[in-house]
Amino acid sequence: MDGQDFADRSQLKPAVVLTGTAKEGSAAPPIGLVDIGVSDGAYLFRVALPGVRKDQSKVKCEIQRDGKVHIEGVITGVGVPKESSAVFQMKVQQLCPPGPFSISFNLPGPVDPRLSSPTFRPDGILEVVVMKRRTPPTDGGLPP
Template structure:
């Protein structure tokens, strides 16, 4: 798709459903902002997950054939304390999402093959996933059933 084609495409406004602590976070960088890209053969989506720790979040991404995406995880930051290697800080201002489980659900513009996806949880707190569009199997030209 080139720049001219993308200018003629309607903007997608995905319906995103947040629950748990993702819904409670009202200030700071929000969890669950979604961007969706479309190519001829695949969809690419990016989900903002600021403050989510890759190794501690139990992050799971489930993609269904109809294009529904469910992302689940846990915000693990201790609500009242912040620790580094030498000090413990009592939090007076907390702008990030509160600790606890969260879910993010949205639907891609069309059906997909949930077996063919490539997730990447980037260092900047963005989950980026490419998933192939569903292509029905084509019948052989001679009408014989596929082997």
Template sequence: MNVEGCVVPEQLKPTVVLTGTAEEGRAGPPIGMMDIGVSEKAYLCRIALPGLRNNENNFTCDIQRDGRVNIHGVVTGGALKGSSTAYEMKVQQLCPPGQFTISFNLPGPVDPRLASLNFRSDGILEIVIFKPRSTV
């Protein structure tokens, strides 16, 4: 995105000091960014779900035997938990509130009964899905 030539009002310019990897200018991961790892017996998927909270049931994960994974959910926003005050976002760099769907195929078939989901506090959903046992 080209932001050159954009005029940002003074009240929207935050005073922020960045160091380390934050200083490199990369924004946080957009919703749906992922990594997929493969081992002899299983797949490991890490999917970025910023804006979701660990303690709310705001997403579902459906895993098919052919390796198709579908994640459906809702990003909530605009109001803080326990508050009736809604906020209009003036700077929007995170995913806006609303429904989302993330669908992807793993490199091969899986056994959906042998899947483990872990939604980390940093907004990353980790899924370990075992491959079907070979019948020899």
């Protein structure tokens, strides 16, 4: 890998800020892992949200024009299995504890947040494609 490849890759590694349950779940399957892909006209990002259920959680994903992404949601508690009326006390807590979480990171460049397509996959991955912000062409400084 040459120096330019390394510089390009290091620019894509986002600084991710976790709060709430996402920060506390160190022994759990990692919540908030982020992958970012880049194409000529768009960015694709995938965020791991294990324990967040699409049908029971309100996940908000806010994308700003400068490329800042902020995701908020709630990890719901594990209820009693439907086949049982027993109450369980957990001896091992491997899953992320229930509660609110937030994840923030920056995309490599500015975007048009109106042109995004989020998908919450059944495997607990939030996948979003957002178009890069197009800059108007310059006319070379010629008067109109």
